[in-house]
Amino acid sequence: MTWHATGKCTEPGKMQHPVDGKAWKDFDTKYSDFAAELRNVRLGLAANGFNPFGNLSQSYSMWPVVMYERELFHADAKPGVETIDVATGLKFNMRAMVLWTINDFPARSSLSG
Secondary structure: OOHHHHOOOOOOOOOOOHHHOHHHHHHHHHOHHHHHOOOOEEEEEEEOOOOOOOOOOOOOOOHHHHHHHHHHHOOOOOOOEEEEEOOOOEEEEEOEEEEEEEEOHHHHHHHOO
8 A cells, every 4th residue: 555655657757656646746745744644545436427317226325335434534633544554563543535536427516516
C-alpha cells in the first residue's frame, strides 16, 4: 500500500501510477495531514446510473458499504479506523478519501446531489 511513496516513475512525462498525476499531487498539497500517513487510502468511485428500461428491481443492498465507509471518511475527534499494517505489524489509524469518480450523467446527478 506504500508503493506510491517508494516507487519512482522511470519515464518523465509518462504516468505509471495515479501518484504521477496532477490530481494526486494537488490533493497532497491541499491535505498535507492526510498525505503525511503513507498508508491512507485514495479511492476511485465507479457508479452507473443509466437505466434505459426502468428495471430497478435489483435485490441487493449497499447499506453495509455505506455504514462502513462512514467510519473512514467522517472526521471525528479521531478520524479513520484503527488498522494493523501487516508488513510491519504496527497499528495505525487509516483514513480514506474519494479522489476520483467515474460515472455517466444520470449517476453524476445522484452523486452530486
